[in-house]
Amino acid sequence: MTETTYNGWTNYETWAVALWIDNEQDSYRYWRDQVREHRKAAPTCRQVAGGLWTPEEAAKIKLADQLKDEIRDAAPMTEPSLFSDLLGAALDEVNWFEIAGNWLSDEQPPEHTPEPVIFSYSRAQAIADGVLMDATKTAEEAGLKYPTALTAAVWAQCVKVPEEAEGQDERGRLWDVLWMLKTAIQQSGHTNTVPFSVLVKNDRRGPRPVRLKALCGPGDTTEPVVTVMLPEED
Helix, strand or coil, X not given: CCCCCECCXXXXXXXXXXXHHHXXXXXXXXXXXXXXXXXXXXXXXHHHHCCCCCHHHHHHHHHHHHHXXXXXXXXXXXXXXHHHHHHHHHHHCCCHHHHHHHHHHHCCCCCCCCCXXXXXXXXXXXXXHCCEEECHHHHHHHCCCCCEEEEXXXXXXXXXXXXXXXXXXXXXXXXXXXXXXXXXXXXXXXXXXXXXXXXXXXXXXXXXXXXXXXEEEECCCCCEEEEEECCCCC
């Protein structure tokens, strides 16, 4: 078989371009800066946001396009001639993506050093402070298998009994919330977020639906926990 590569590159033309831009000091510094800029800008690229490219793919494609455009624009022969045609044909053979990928692999992104955690607010602290209301015991009775808590806003709106709501008690209202949650989970399939509604009587009129959502995520020791909140809460 005929060897079509050259010194580890796709072809002679690609090797020649890579060699010259890598060995000239000013060129080396310039393209090294461009690599950093493309890698920095890649996460904000429209195609990355749309899920079409990864950030590394975006940096490679954008860098390859810049290499091709700038080196072609710098070609010394602009008037049509035998030599300009030969130069154009040679540049057409250059694998710009291979050169861009080589520069990106040489210029690895700096390792991220996580900032020290100044303060971490645990779930246990949130329950102790009344930010979350623990409902695990009743949740287990309703058939929920993970520790469960309600935000203070949900508790105030759906569990705490207003003076105007006659014939209500907190345990019964809490049961209604958790039972409707269990029903919604059974119907939702495998998902970490479950929207559901519960009928709540907060005045002398009849019960009205209140929209809620439940999130399942890691607790203080990474165990699964459930948090019931209002739709606008995070």
